[in-house]
Amino acid sequence: MAEQKVALVAGANGVVGRRLVEELATLDDWRVIGLGRRANASIPGVQMLGVDLLDTAEVARVLGPHLEVTHLFHAAYQDRPTWAELVPPNVAMLDNVLGAITGPALRHVSLMQGYKVYGGHLGPFKTPARETDPYFMPPEFMVDQQRLLEARQQGQPWSWSAMRPAVVGGAALGNPLNLVVAIAVYASLSKEAGLPLRFPGKPGAYDKIVEMTDAGLLARATIWAATDPGSENQAYNINNGDVFRWSEMWPLIARYFDMDVAPPLPLQLTTVMADKETAWQAMQQRHGLAPIPYKDVSSWPFADFVWSWDYDMFADGSKARRHGFVEHVQTSAMLFAQFDQLRAAGVIP
Structure with missing residues (x-):
């Protein structure tokens, strides 16, 4: 034993x-x-x-x-x-x-x-x-x-x-450093408003190399x-073991939410999402979602921070693999699985 x-x-x-x-x-x-x-x-x-x-x-x-x-x-x-x-x-x-x-x-x-x-x-x-x-x-x-x-x-x-x-992907709520929840809520509220999904970061951030960690x-x-x-x-x-550009990942995210993609437009989510609590509550009521406070899903300053990186953001993860930890995760699959968790928990429709 x-x-x-x-x-x-x-x-x-x-x-x-x-x-x-x-x-x-x-x-x-x-x-x-x-x-x-x-x-x-x-x-x-x-x-x-x-x-x-x-x-x-x-x-x-x-x-x-x-x-x-x-x-x-x-x-x-x-x-x-x-x-x-x-x-x-x-x-x-x-x-x-x-x-x-x-x-x-x-x-x-x-x-x-x-x-x-x-x-x-x-x-x-x-x-x-x-x-x-x-x-x-x-x-x-x-x-x-x-x-x-x-x-x-x-x-x-x-x-x-x-x-x-790297940026950690997880479905936990009530944390100010949660990009996955920020993406899910931003996409869901955009869809409720009849809007396409726009990348809201700095123009230079859309095509830079980044990575995440499940x-x-x-x-x-x-x-x-x-x-x-x-x-x-x-x-x-x-890190997950793969790198990506938001210009490649964003259409995949839009497809997951069954949304059209529009050209990127710099938006400070800390500002433009600050008044969306009423829209959040209306969406919850319309879809019978869990009564989760808007503050617990509002990671906007962190999302703005991540999407301000108009430079490459990645590291060499080979040392851990050479030493014996060889697990890897495809980042798109990670995102979709965590969006699924948020849907199953009634956080998003």
């Missing part, structure tokens, strides 16, 4: 963290504890703990009794208006959790990162990005988090891994890196 492992997932209510919790919960040799600001207990077999990770004393009180934790998965994130302002809270959350998990059972700490490590959010950068690429001038909280993790690991019996996905694939890669002996103290780019 496999040795029992105990996972502690910080940020368990997010797109990444929730999918990781769901994946771990299917494995017989894992017991799962989730951390979130809300103790959402909707996943069978998972112990959820509500805690403010910025409150050092509260974190110590809640996590202190859990000396049995063998694997910490840190996927917690707090948004702030500027890149510099992201550093203090996100570094503090990791520091607080690491400070509270002091049990002798701890074997591995997994840190969730992204292409911000390469400066992908700042403008055109070297592509394909590789794990060996040098850091850039701070501030960047992901770099500071990794440096903190490496410093804390010195002389300790546990190892670490850092996962670097949330399920990322969860399985994260578990692999946390348990594979040859993956200790390594960073990994994790």
Whole structure:
């Protein structure tokens, strides 16, 4: 019988963290504890703990009794208006959790990162990005988090891994970083209004090379890196394995929703979708959809951010494949499957 492992997932209510919790919960040799600001207990077999990770004393009180934790998965994130302002809270959350998990059972700490490590959010950068690429001038909280993790690991019996996905595709609601839900809601409301589907991003973004990472694939890669002996103290780019251009993907998305495609037109969705709550509620009533608040499906600032990339955005994912994680996902199939999930849940018609 496999040795029992105990996972502690910080940020368990997010797109990444929730999918990781769901994946771990299917494995017989894992017991799962989730951390979130809300103790959402909707996943069978998972112990959820509500805690403010910025409150050092509260974190110590809640996590202190859990000396049995063998694997910490840190996927917690707090948004702030500027890149510099992201550093203090996100570094503090990791520091607080690491400070509270002091049990002798701890074997591995997994840190969730992204292409911000390469400066992908700042403008055109070297592509394909590789794990060996040098850091850039701070501030960047992901770099500071990794440096903190490496410093804390010195002389300790546990190892670490850092996962670097592209834009993560998942069907979880209530998260500000969810492109899949933004696409589905934008397309659904456009169709309800009798409009064709227009790409709303910057003109230069329509033809650039981009990629995504399926949330399920990322969860399985994260578990692999946390348990594979040859993956200790390594960073990994994790992507679906294909790249695409929105100019090729957009007609496929329109076909899924049975819509015509019109030429791209730059639209700040944060602005043009701000007054669509009434239209959202009318669509819900007309189609008998689930009564989900508009705020829980409104990821417009993130969609605007992704569709502002008028430069290539992709990384070399071959290191993980060379080390043994060979799973891949076709991005169009991922999108359609997640749109199907949103329809089955009554989120969109």
